[in-house]
Amino acid sequence: MDDESLMIKYREGDAKAFERLYERHKGPLFRYIYRQTNDSSVAEDLFQEIWINLIRSRERYRQTAKFSTYLFRIAHNRLIDYYRSQKNAIPASYQDDPELIHTDSRDQPEHQAVIDGQIENLLELVQKLPEAQREAFILKEESGLTLEEIAEVTQSNRETVKSRLRYAFQKLRSGMKE
Amino acid sequence: MDQNDNKEFESYLKGDSCLSRAYAQLEKPEPSTQVEATILEEARHAVRKDQRKGVWFFSSRLDSPLGLAAVIMLCVSVVLLLSQQQGMEEDVIDSGLEHLKEDKPSRDSSIPYAEAEKNTLLREGKLKTDSGDMTETRKRAMSPAISTSVPERHRQTSIIAPENVSVQGFETAKEISTVASGNDAVADYSSPDKLVSAIREMIGRGRLDDAKKLYHRFLKQFPDQPVSEWFSVEERALLGRED
Known part of the structure; x- marks a missing residue:
């Protein structure tokens, strides 16, 4: 049974359907949040809030998009709120200007760090990506969303997502080669 | 980004990349069991709440x-x-009133009743006939007079008991009649005033022949009664002045 059908069944009162949905998405969602916050405690709090938000808004769920898109969009919004609460501003990397993203990412201290091109260092390289690029990368790797779906989750357009992914790809690949 | 980089990037977007394979080999952190339990319990609680809400x-x-x-x-x-019951009662009352108004009893019910009454009288010896058996005509004549209701065709007829029929237990002969409004009661002419009343009723109804017959009866039955005291001049003129 697909995610959307499970969510509808849960909305109609089938708790088992929710358990199956949770099992499918708990890992990707948790890692998405964890990679973005780099704090397991914060990640767990946000993770719990996101699922409870989904539970409480089950009556409003409509099968107009993929369930994973719906879920990760809730997560993205919660993350943005988290960023706001931490820094009183959305990270600059979420600006839709690719040039700004590029410039901003180059200015990041982590970008200057030279990481050996080893797989073990990949995680550290990912953590050093700007938030928006990292988010696009994690969404693609963890949830398997397409460019269009990532754009929907992050409420941006396809080209912006592609640009973010391109920069993330370049940085990670070059970091692994070095 | 050179052309080679572009190709690698397009491959990456399609999911064919050493970067993706390397990422898949990374450690995969999971939420704690405590968080999981909290979330799942919240989900079940919401369902139970919905069910209670549905019952409510x-x-x-x-x-x-x-x-x-x-x-x-x-x-x-x-x-x-x-x-509905009231309507049924009204129908019953209406039909009863109609029945009384039209005075149209069931012929099938009245005649057998009359026959039964006649048979009872015959068995008790109160009713005798000269020949032993009543003729069919007499039976028919007798039936409506005895019955409590009269068929339509027998109404408005005056039936006088034949000469050869007498009713025991009565001092005077009784005329069995259906005169006067079709009432089937047995006419009692045992006193002059009753007979005079019947005569006047006949006159009032325009049935002069019947009135005359009763008048003759009066003269025969009560010869000692002075006619002038019972009837006016006009009445005597109508009845034939046989006084």
């Missing part, structure tokens, strides 16, 4: 409207039942 919806929210609807249905049923 039917037991509380719809309770009053359904109850009201049931009471209305009951009231309507009772009113319809009562009005």
Whole structure:
């Protein structure tokens, strides 16, 4: 049974359907949040809030998009709120200007760090990506969303997502080669 | 980004990349069991809450409207039942009144009753005939007089008991008649005033022949009664002045 059908069944009162949905998405969602916050405690709090938000808004769920898109969009919004609460501003990397993203990412201290091109260092390289690029990368790797779906989750357009992914790809690949 | 980089990037977008394979080999952190338990319990609690809400919806929210609807249905049923019963009673009364008004009893029910009454009289010896058996004509003549109701065709006829028929237990002969409004009561002419009343009623109804017959009866039955005291000049003129 697909995610959307499970969510509808849960909305109609089938708790088992929710358990199956949770099992499918708990890992990707948790890692998405964890990679973005780099704090397991914060990640767990946000993770719990996101699922409870989904539970409480089950009556409003409509099968107009993929369930994973719906879920990760809730997560993205919660993350943005988290960023706001931490820094009183959305990270600059979420600006839709690719040039700004590029410039901003180059200015990041982590970008200057030279990481050996080893797989073990990949995680550290990912953590050093700007938030928006990292988010696009994690969404693609963890949830398997397409460019269009990532754009929907992050409420941006396809080209912006592609640009973010391109920069993330370049940085990670070059970091692994070095 | 050179052309080679672009190709690698397009491959990456399609999911064919050493970067993706390397990422898949990374450690995969999971939420704690405590968080999982909290989330799943919240999900189950929400379902239970919905179910209670559903029960409440039917037991509380719809309770009053359904109850009201049931009471209305009951009231309507009772009113319809009562009005139906009342209608039936009115029909019975109307038919009864119609029956009385038309004075149209069932012929099938009256004649057997008359026959039974006649047979009873015959068995008791109160009714005798010269020949032993009544003729069919006499039976027919007798039936409506004895019965409590009269068929239409026998109404408005005056039937006088034949000479050869007498009723025991009576001092004077009784005329069995259906005269005067079709009432089937046995006419009692045992006194002059009753006979005079019957005669006047006949006159009043324009049945002069019947009145004359009764008048002759009066003269024979009560010869010592002075006619002038019982009848006016006009009445005697109508009846034939046989005094």
